[in-house]
Amino acid sequence: MQKVAELYRGKAKTVYTTEDPDLLVLEFRNDTSALDGERIEQFDRKGMVNNKFNYFIMSKLEEAGIPTQMVRLLSDTEVLVKKLEMVPVECVIRNRAAGSLVRRLGVKEGMELSPPLFDLFLKNDAMHDPMINESYCTTFGWVNESNLARMKELTYKANDVLKKLFDDAGLILVDFKLEFGLFKGEIVLGDEFSPDGSRLWDKTTLNKMDKDRFRQSLGGLIEAYEEVAHRLGINLD
Numbered sequence: 001m002q003k004v005a006e007l008y009r010g011k012a013k014t015v016y017t018t019e020d021p022d023l024l025v026l027e028f029r030n031d032t033s034a035l036d037g038e039r040i041e042q043f044d045r046k047g048m049v050n051n052k053f054n055y056f057i058m059s060k061l062e063e064a065g066i067p068t069q070m071v072r073l074l075s076d077t078e079v080l081v082k083k084l085e086m087v088p089v090e091c092v093i094r095n096r097a098a099g100s101l102v103r104r105l106g107v108k109e110g111m112e113l114s115p116p117l118f119d120l121f122l123k124n125d126a127m128h129d130p131m132i133n134e135s136y137c138t139t140f141g142w143v144n145e146s147n148l149a150r151m152k153e154l155t156y157k158a159n160d161v162l163k164k165l166f167d168d169a170g171l172i173l174v175d176f177k178l179e180f181g182l183f184k185g186e187i188v189l190g191d192e193f194s195p196d197g198s199r200l201w202d203k204t205t206l207n208k209m210d211k212d213r214f215r216q217s218l219g220g221l222i223e224a225y226e227e228v229a230h231r232l233g234i235n236l237d
Helices: 046-063 100-105 134-139 145-168 221-232
Strands: 003-009 013-018 023-028 031-034 039-042 070-073 078-082 085-096 112-122 171-183 186-190 198-202
Touching: 023 046, 046 070, 046 078, 046 145, 046 221, 085 145, 112 134, 112 145, 134 145, 145 171, 145 186
Parallel strands: none
Antiparallel strands: 003 013, 013 023, 023 078, 031 039, 070 078, 085 112, 085 171, 171 186, 171 198
16 A cells, blocks of 8 residues: 555654545654653654554454554554544543642552543643543534543443553553544544553553653663563564
8 A cells, every 4th residue: 555645744653645545554753752742852663663562552452342443564664544533532541640640639659540530631732632521522522422432432441451461461551542533433443552652660660661751751762662562572573
């Protein structure tokens, strides 16, 4: 499948059209951003690692009955996906307290959350992705009630699948975000799942193995991503 034209350039991925109007190519770049894109750096191999990581995770979710936009890998940094009408709302699951939750509520980082928290955020970098709720989604027409309910159902289902997957690899799935879109009227998981959009801690040391290493200037970003991939059995060669 050949790329035809650049459709959209995000903070870490570029989207291209193809000769098939229902299919797109996602290219994972080496860019890493923080502070809503205000800080950007390049890391060798990052695009390749995230592309293969994302494909592996999406395949596991497909096997569990969660519909995704994934079609097939095209290269080390490119994947073919279904073209979705994206919902401008991020779904976040929190299994432990970290990040903005700690800052907002003053709870202790690492506190176990039972049951897990489900949060919604409007995708808008200019407004720093403000937190919203179900009423906002329907009032402003971002997503209707039935599709939002489906998004919530699939997010919790993904959490059940991924918590076990990472636990078996000696990792804690602290939190993660998912994005969804519509494909021929059906809610489908889109965008990506990688250490860029999740928090992953080592079960024994609680070392951070995700983009917080970049946000907090801890160093060893790609080494951490590759270690997580290795534990999951992802072939990066």
